[in-house]
Amino acid sequence: MTFAPGKVILLGEHAVVYGHPALAGALGDGVDVEVVPGEGRLRVPAWDVAVLPGEGATALSLAWAAICEAVSRVPGYARPAVDLVARFGVPTGSGLGSSAALSVAAARALGEAGGVSLGELALLEIAMAAETVFHGKPSGIDHAVAARGGFGLFTRAAGLSPLPGGPRVPLVIGHTGRARDTRGRVARVAELASERPGETAAHFAAIEALVRRAAAALLEEDLATVGAAMNDNQEHLAALEVSCPEIDRMCDLARAAGALGAKLTGGGGGGCVIALAPGREEAVQAAWTAAGFRSFTTVVGGRDAAPAIRAEARA
Numbered sequence: 001m002t003f004a005p006g007k008v009i010l011l012g013e014h015a016v017v018y019g020h021p022a023l024a025g026a027l028g029d030g031v032d033v034e035v036v037p038g039e040g041r042l043r044v045p046a047w048d049v050a051v052l053p054g055e056g057a058t059a060l061s062l063a064w065a066a067i068c069e070a071v072s073r074v075p076g077y078a079r080p081a082v083d084l085v086a087r088f089g090v091p092t093g094s095g096l097g098s099s100a101a102l103s104v105a106a107a108r109a110l111g112e113a114g115g116v117s118l119g120e121l122a123l124l125e126i127a128m129a130a131e132t133v134f135h136g137k138p139s140g141i142d143h144a145v146a147a148r149g150g151f152g153l154f155t156r157a158a159g160l161s162p163l164p165g166g167p168r169v170p171l172v173i174g175h176t177g178r179a180r181d182t183r184g185r186v187a188r189v190a191e192l193a194s195e196r197p198g199e200t201a202a203h204f205a206a207i208e209a210l211v212r213r214a215a216a217a218l219l220e221e222d223l224a225t226v227g228a229a230m231n232d233n234q235e236h237l238a239a240l241e242v243s244c245p246e247i248d249r250m251c252d253l254a255r256a257a258g259a260l261g262a263k264l265t266g267g268g269g270g271g272c273v274i275a276l277a278p279g280r281e282e283a284v285q286a287a288w289t290a291a292g293f294r295s296f297t298t299v300v301g302g303r304d305a306a307p308a309i310r311a312e313a314r315a
């Protein structure tokens with residue numbers, strides 16, 4: 001059995017694609033992968049699928065092919081007669097990193113079954129190959145968090161650097177009911193960056209300043225400043241055309257119910273909204289439920305969010 005966590009981007013999505021830092025952390029839940037006797041299939045019971053590498057040319061089978069191919073190149077690997085069975089503990093297709101968690105947990109499981117232990121770098125490379133199938137040109141933030149866990153600042157150049165002290169951020173996460181559109185929204189931001197380069201760069205720079213302000217505020221446990229930074233970040237994301245009416249409505253409802261901050265998380269265009277509402281979580285959830293949006297509460301980060309620790313605990 002292997003495990004990799006899902007993730008939440010607290011601030012900085014989209015700008016992160018262009019080299020700016022983002023703040024992101026692991027969720028307590030993610031993807032569990034079990035190794036069972038078989039002939040090389042990746043099984044996802046929740047989706048009623050069991051694919052051989054590349055079979056049917058679906059995103060899942062192509063990602064699985066990328067994982068199998070990359071793991072098979074690790075010295076000492078002997079192809080095992082197994083299937084992998086994946087179970088999701090986070091909603092899929094909603095910007096919570098389920099596909100990266102699946103890639104990391106599956107690569108780890110396949111490596112272990114084939115007699116090799118993958119180092120972090122190998123794991124990141126393999127997961128990146130699989131993520132590229134799912135998402136086009138990912139920044140790498142999802143699988144960095146899936147592979148390392150914890151909570152920190154991520155940049156394309158330096159990867160994930162944990163924040164000192166392991167801050168814990170309580171969040172309410174709600175779903176818009178609309179699938180997120182990472183590929184489409186990343187493409188739209190790229191268009192804006194070439195059509196209006198000065199304006200777009202100014203949004204990215206402002207987002208970076210918010211990310212740094214929030215990171216400093218977290219060290220002081222100043223959640224009011226973090227919440228204000230989230231609200232400002234959402235304004236910039238809306239200006240970059242990655243919000244949608246459901247996201248805007250959920251943010252308004254959360255703030256009216258007492259949240260310090262609310263914004264989309266991940267690619268946008270749908271998917272999930274996060275609200276920082278210490279002590280007001282129930283009020284935010286009630287407001288969202290009354291408007292027909294489903295939600296759950298979680299704590300991001302903390303010292304116990306490392307996947308290796310979870311994997312040992314489950315072994």
Ligand code: PMV
Nearest residue numbers: 013014095138139182266267
């Ligand atoms: O929608 P998600 O969870 O895959 O997050 C996308 C985050 C972006 O910054 C928009 C893209 C990326 O590759 O970092």
